[in-house]
Amino acid sequence: MSALSVRGLWKGYGEQPVLRGVDLEVPAGSLSAVLGLSGCGKTTLLRVIAGFERAERGAVSLGGVTIEDGTTYVPPERRSVGYVPQEGALFPHLNVAGNVGFGLTRAERRGTTVDELLEMVGIGSLGKRLPHELSGGEQQRVALARALARRPQALLLDEPFSSLDASLRTRVRQEVHELLRRQGITTVLVTHDQEEALSMADNVAVLREGRIVQQGAPAELYQSPADARLAGFLGEVNLLDAEFGEGTAATALGVLALRGGPPRPAGARGVVMLRPEQLDVSLHEDGPGSPGGGLHGRVEQCRYYGHDALLEIRAEQPALGRALLARVNGEQAFAVGTPVRVLAHGPVSALD
């Protein structure tokens, strides 16, 4: 059962439609990420769910109750939807405790609820501070505690980590992830960062030009993206020409298992996708023509990241149109010009 369900949502500003029939199902207690480039309509989608904007067509329901369609419109204050905007948007005239307690009744504010919430997001000692005295990470935690205070049925996070610097971002992201998991709260996270979406979410929906182009578990999306553009958006990718067989694909790297999907007639030609991690690279000392199979080439470029490295390998035999990308561990960061042998493993996915 979906806690939050969006069906056929249309929304535009002036002539330009921003959302063109968005469908999104968020299972109860799960964290779903909506991934998309800036301008794809992510924020608009959240704003419609929160009730700040009205949709032109389509419906939104929460816990089985319709909160938005052609005839119904529940105002934001009666939706039980928590919202954490991009920059936190803390009330500048209230201190941390005042911000967190904003949605609570007077009696609740006097009790221990606020302290518990601050404790929960790990800033128990900052209740008396004013927003401008907080760091970016602390502001985000306050905004989160504030949104959770009323125990909303669903929580919306609008690029909550994008204003944090890289080192802090990973940590805050992880803490928030654990917190939301513990609370078991239905969450929609909007982001343009594919790493963030893949690492945090149970479900990822990719929004492009106002439509959801694919929705699924992170691994599913990463391994079997709907098309080449999406494949490239989710990470580095190798595209190879292939001839399909019975559950296989014959490529320059040999005959590889084909991942499920619509059956392909044997003998048909097409394109398959391999992630750089699916290539094994070894030194090729024996000279051309030695046994062992695979594809021979030279390292053309090496991007070294410490824990791992991305090699660009120019195939010599047989020659390929473009360089192959291979992710290897840091110790295998071969120098440019090194002759190497490339083997592929694991199933590949066909792209349309």
Add this chain to the structure above:
Amino acid sequence: MSAFAPTQLISQRLGHTWSERRRWPLVSAAGGALAAGIVLLPLAFLIVQAQHSGWGEVQRLLLRHSVAVLLWNTVRLAFACTALCALLGVGAAWLVERTDVPARRLWAVLLVLPLGIPDFVVGFGWISIDPSLHGYLAAVMVMTLSLYPLVFLPVASALANLDGSLEEAARSLGMSPLQAFAKVTMRQVWRAVMGGCLLVMLGLLAEYGAFEILQYQTFTVEIFTEFKLGFDTVGACTLSLVLVLISVAVLGGELALTGRGRTARPGPGARRPAPRVRLGRWRVPGVGALAALAALALGVPVGSLTYWILHGGSSTLPSTSILAAAGHTALYSAAAAVLATLLAIPVSTLAIRHRNRLTLLIERISYLPMALPGLVIALGLVSFSVRYAFSLYQSSLELIVAYAILFLPLAIVGVRSALGQASPRLEEVGRSLGANRTSVFLRITLPVIAPGLAAAFALVFISSSTELTATLLLRPTGVNTLATQFWAYTTDFSYGAAAPYAALMVAISALPAYLLSRRMRTISRLGQGS
């Protein structure tokens, strides 16, 4: 989403089903239209009055020899003063903000304070020292000394906020320090200089009292004389329209020179404070220059006021009349400040939250009084009330409305910046936390914009309490404010009796000038904090 809860209540009742953003803000729209109408009213009646006796008469009035003299007097004064103000303002700002001149914080305050002394009090200060002062050079000197802070203040704050790494980048690209200053730094500060010069020019065109004291014939002096002594409303209104045209031309010229939308936006990352120039053996001349400027601009008026208070026949000091005048001043100014702030709220709300061609026009019109001398607004209101609402003529209400129109731009500046802080995002979050529109307005919007409303009120209050020209024309018969009572004594050469009134006005308006200079310092400190 509007800052005005009633707007939303009304549109809710009307049953609109559009997005909240597009909902037409009825109350704001009505308020904005009212503000624009009130601003345009005096201007419209100026035109009505001027052409009342036919365009032939207007032509005859305009082609008089004296108009050419007035034009020449006004233009040569405006250019000389503006050039001198730019020179003094930029020079002093550079010394204070970009060199290691000693006691720079003190200078930063002292050099802004003349802003708090009404121009006619500065004129009084000089004339009471040397009664033979009059004419062009005297006018240039007095006006330069009272108006240069209008250049100094924005330029100093622009210099303090400047990103030093820009100059360093220019140096690394092969420019000498002087080239880097001229080509990079001055380019950045250019807008501030031009903005300051604009205010100087508009101030010059609007000033009446100082020129009357110094017997220098400008448009304002001639208009006032024709109206008050000659009872020639047609002539006065015709000349006023010429003055308005000049002001609008100045405003347009400034827009054309500085261009639009070139505000530098610093990128992310900390700003690096610009390094200060070591003056070395130029330290003493540098301090000398700043001290001389402060002595002339601040020392002379304050000194002569002090002298007259201590020595000028204090035995006849009518203490009850100063209390009455202060009471009237406070009453009128407070009422005008409330009115202007109330009008500024819808104008700013429309301009910030509902930006379109119409609301932009309303905002532009509301800024128009910047280019309208108080005298012109007063004349327009007089023309209106004499013809259509005689009961308003020389009533308290008319004076209050005149102040509100005159200083509406100041109120808008205050309210606008505050509303800019109150992002619609905050109100949305408030809604999602269970507060309804009224509650969001009371618990979020109002507290967030309250300091801006207070600033708008204070700015209008202070400016109104030192206003002279419009007050002379519009005050109810027999009622005196601090400014008009001061003026009455000064024109009688009773300097000793006039001084306490001036001192009280200076005391009222020196405080915001001081706060302005402090705020500038805070900004510069923040700039250096990182």
